[in-house]
Amino acid sequence: MPRLEDHCWTCSCAPSRGDSEDRVVAPKAVDMLSIITTVLRGAYGSLHSDRAANLLRRGLVLFSVGVFLALVLNLLQIQRHVTLFPEEVISTLFSSAWWIPPCCGTGAAVIGLLYPCIDSHLGEPHKFKREWASVMRCIAVFVGINHASVKLDFANNVQLSLTLAALSLGLWWTFDRSRSGFGLGITTAFLATVITQLLVYNGVYQYTSPDFLYVRSWLPCIFFSGGVTMGNIGRQLAMGGVEKPHSD
Numbered sequence: 001m002p003r004l005e006d007h008c009w010t011c012s013c014a015p016s017r018g019d020s021e022d023r024v025v026a027p028k029a030v031d032m033l034s035i036i037t038t039v040l041r042g043a044y045g046s047l048h049s050d051r052a053a054n055l056l057r058r059g060l061v062l063f064s065v066g067v068f069l070a071l072v073l074n075l076l077q078i079q080r081h082v083t084l085f086p087e088e089v090i091s092t093l094f095s096s097a098w099w100i101p102p103c104c105g106t107g108a109a110v111i112g113l114l115y116p117c118i119d120s121h122l123g124e125p126h127k128f129k130r131e132w133a134s135v136m137r138c139i140a141v142f143v144g145i146n147h148a149s150v151k152l153d154f155a156n157n158v159q160l161s162l163t164l165a166a167l168s169l170g171l172w173w174t175f176d177r178s179r180s181g182f183g184l185g186i187t188t189a190f191l192a193t194v195i196t197q198l199l200v201y202n203g204v205y206q207y208t209s210p211d212f213l214y215v216r217s218w219l220p221c222i223f224f225s226g227g228v229t230m231g232n233i234g235r236q237l238a239m240g241g242v243e244k245p246h247s248d
Helices: 017-079 100-123 130-152 157-175 179-201 217-241
Strands: none
Touching: 017 100, 017 130, 017 217, 100 179, 100 217, 130 157, 130 179, 130 217, 157 217, 179 217
């Protein structure tokens, strides 16, 4: 008689070793995916916050530069009686209207941040003379053009305007030479001139000897060269925030 122990009994309802391993591995896989997702989400959030902080820092630097240049250059024009403000405005800080520096600073920040964005959108990263020494020379030439607008004496404003236009184009050719820089410079000059015309028309201030509606005909040249200058500063700041020094 065969014994009962000699037979191998199996039950289909009993869990197999493979099923047990699956039940253990599945939660671990889910936990691992959850950890990876959390890490990636944290890395993306950190990257996004770093970009926002970098953008804010660049904007503050551009705003400060715009405010400083507005104070200096506007004071120069007031002293040479190129622009005239009401008496109650002249008695304020630096003999200038209080709203001019913040407006110029905001415009400088917008222009400086817009230039590298346009370059990135067009797929044409600007690499021509990308160094701080070149940027500082560009600022010096821009200040020189502004100084020339109030110091040079010509027979008429048309000759002065043509001279400043040539200097402004020379500034763009020397320090920029990009299509996006030229286009944004023209756009800046057009919009800023229209806004200035409206301000003068509404009696906020006035220009002496206007020959281009309510303003001087050389004013768009100043705005063009200013836009190119702030664009160069913005590009250099953007490159400084992206590029890292190479270690030997």
